[in-house]
Amino acid sequence: MSHAGDRVGTWIGWAFFADLGKALALTFGYMFSRSVTMQYPDKEKWLPYPRYRGHHFLKRDEEGEIKCVACELCARICPCDCIEVIPYEDEKGNRRPAKFEIDTARCLFCGLCEDACPADAIALGQQYEFSSFSSRDLIIGRDDLLGKPGKAATGGAVVAARLSTEKDVLVEASELQGYNWWRNIRQT
Amino acid sequence: MELIVALGLIVFKVAFLIAILLLLPLPLTWLERKIAGHIQQRMGPMRVGWHGLLQPVADGIKLLTKEDHIPADADRFLFKLAPILALAPPFVVFVAVPFGETVSVLGAEITLYVSNMNVALLFVFAVIGIEVYGVIFGGWAANSKYAVLGSLRTCAQMISYEIPMGFAVIGVVMLAQSMSLLEIVRAQADVWNIVYQPVGFFVFFVAGLAEAQRIPFDLAEAEGDLGAGFHTEYSGIRFAFFMVSEYAIMLLVSVLVVILFFGGWNGVLLPLPPLLWFALKVAFFIYVFIWFRFTFPRYRYDQLMAIGWKVLLPLSMANIIITGVLLGATAAP
Secondary structure (H helix, E strand, O other): OHHHHHHHHHHHHHHOOHHHHHHHHHHHHHHOOOOOOOOOOOOEEEEOOOOOOOOEEEOEOOOOOEOOOOOOHHHHHOOOOOEEEEEEEOOOOOEEEEEEEEEOOOOOOOOHHHHHOOOOOEEEOOOOOOOOOOHHHHEEOHHHHHHOOOOOOOOOEEEEOOOOOOOOOOOOOOOOOOOOOOOOOOOO | OHHHHHHHHHHHHHHHHHHHHHHOHHHHHHHHHHHHHHHOOOOOOOOOOHHHOOHHHHHHHHHHHOOOOOOOOOOHHHHHHHHHHHHHHHHHHHHHOOOOOEEEEOOEEEEOOOOOOOOHHHHHHHHHHHHHHHHHHHHHHOOOHHHHHHHHHHHHHHHHHHHHHHHHHHHHHHHHOOOOHHHHHHHOOOOOHHHHOHHHHHHHHHHHHHHOOOOOOOHHHOHHHHOOHHHOOOOHHHHHHHHHHHHHHHHHHHHHHHHHHOOOOOOOOOOOOHHHHHHHHHHHHHHHHHHHHOOOOOOOHHHHHHHHHHHHHHHHHHHHHHHHHHHHHHHOO
């Protein structure tokens, strides 16, 4: 009996476009909800988590010397063949890279070089802004890689951004680890 | 002397109207994109000007400077004629549309309409029918399958929806005892027609959505399945003509809904100036059009036909009969 009553109610609802009204109410509600757009690069930008695989950098040991032993394992494991290492022997008799170039135009940021490195010399950091007018600029050499900032302690936040990214942008995040992606999504 | 002043006034009014109709798509496209963005939890245009306010200007410049491309196998004459045929009728129609009674400027009473035709409603429907030719010619002349499909759909859609649309207003004409839009608004001074003609409004509004080729009835230019339909092959300023025409028709349908069913410039509760009341109502219906666009999906072709012939046409006819019977019953002593 109540089942039939429900069906009659549904039919009456359809006759007066209750379903269309519901849809309109939903979109109207969404119109006044906060938008999820991140206004990059005008106003804000996303600072990734520390585990993010962004820019490459080479590490130094405690004495300030490059950690890399130029074993070329990273070059071997690289799936897109974008690392070029040429070793030499320095004055202490250690094997070091004379040339260490990463073609970031070809790199797919898989992080396998970081995993393969036996000397813990190469790692991937937080920066992701690699745009350039020339693909030649995207080939990064040894000294540049050494000068890059290392792993960040914090991340996972929205920070203020500016249009110019010529200098390295490194902003300490205020909202640490744990950006709530569902913050702006309207719950119904 | 009198004649020259009157003529000058008409020329001024027409020029003013054309300027407004040509400029109105600029804020309307901005509004449409903004509303679309916010309904989809985006922001819409933000980068050109304050909150993207100058975006339509940038788009206009882009359209003006784009290559005006004509396909190799196109019928060049019809291809060039179509955008003009699509653009002119919505502009012509506004000659018969009143925006208010009078305003006094510098002591002189100026009427807020170009002409007070006694068959204004008939004129509106007759002229707006011509707009379809622009769409059909445009699709045919481009010599493209998508465009022809879009044109054919438009053809069928216009025929199906023009009839219930025409029938829907008969109830209003019966109530006002006049086809003059001015008289129809005056007849609604006390009670708006929406109270007497809810079914008529419904039929008119749905048919108007189809007439303006807005979602959920935008089969002629279904982006998803026809890649823009009849104006697939158009670019640059000719494409802009179609867009302006589309927005002018959207405005026209909103204006007609307000005049026929929502009391025109008659206000309720708030003692605002009549012109402002009119503008507010029209703005509301334009918002509803945009709101509908980003809420509903597109109807399938057979559903479109079924709605037109099986729902709207009987409804509008029943509306005429019931209105007539009730009018006769109340008029009888």
